[in-house]
Amino acid sequence: MTPDDQLVATRKQERRLTALIALAIVAAVTSFAFAAFTSVDAGRSAGDSSPSAIDQPTGKKRGAPGAEDGVLPDNASPFDTSLPxxxxxxxxxxxAIQQAATAMEADGITMHLTTGWRSKEYQEELLQKAIRKYGSEEKAREFVSSPEDSHHVTGNAVDVGPTDADDWINRKGARFGLCQTLSNEMWHFELATTPGGTCPPMQGSAR
Ligand SMILES: [Zn+2]
Structure with a gap:
């Protein structure tokens, strides 16, 4: 081997080493990205089965929606503003809903809210549950709306119980501007007319 040959051999080794290091960096970045992607995905599908799952780099807990997402306890009073x-x-x-509650109480009916405001996350969870139940998003959307479309997410809809209270609002709610707006949800009310006005025709799909 001449000195020139040795020089060439050394340079070849250097180039090979550089290529190996570059390859290692690419592999590390790729596996990190893949791990991040799959953990986010796993957190989504874990949903209600693992409420303490942490899938975000921020450490934010993602699991079953709670009171801060708008989940209400049984028989929640429309006057309990400690509930988000x-x-x-x-x-x-x-x-309007509190005025209706007071008026129907005089008729012997105690109103409760099953849902008022909902966070986007809560609405998304409901939609995903419905998709699992009905097998397709198209079918699920007949019963549950998306976070973008839901009037609960904007705070403009309430679901009322029991059935006597729903019936009461359907007969007398317009005096407070309250109307059933969806034909397939007799418990879902919005402000849809001026107090004492006439309710508009109902729509067919879920909010
Ligand atoms: Zn509703």
Whole structure:
């Protein structure tokens, strides 16, 4: 081997080493990205089965929606503004629903809210559950709307119980501006007319 040959051999080794290092960096970046992607995905599908799952780099917990997402306890009063699901309603709707609750109480009916305001995350969870139940998003959307479309997410809709209270609002709610707006949800009410006005025709799909 001449000195020139040795020089060439050394340069070849150097180039090979550089290529190996570059390859290692690419592999590391790729596996990190893949790990990040799959952990986010796993967190989504884990949903209600693992409420303490942490899937975000921020460490934010993602699991079953809670009170801060608008989940209400059984028989939640429309006057209990310690509940985010009640407090985050559009103030005009909240006032109307409280007035209706007071008026129906005089008729012997106690109103409760099953849902008021919902966070986008809660709405998304409901939609994903419905997709699992009905097998397709198209079918699920007949019963549950997307976070972008839901009037619960904007605080402009309430789901009321029991059935006697729904019936009461359907007969007398317009005096407070309250109307059933979806034909397939007799419990879902929005401010849809001026107080004492006439309710508009109902729509067919879920909100
Ligand atoms: Zn509703």
């Amino acid at each position: 699901g009640v407090a985050k309603l559009n103030p005009k709707l909240l006032k």
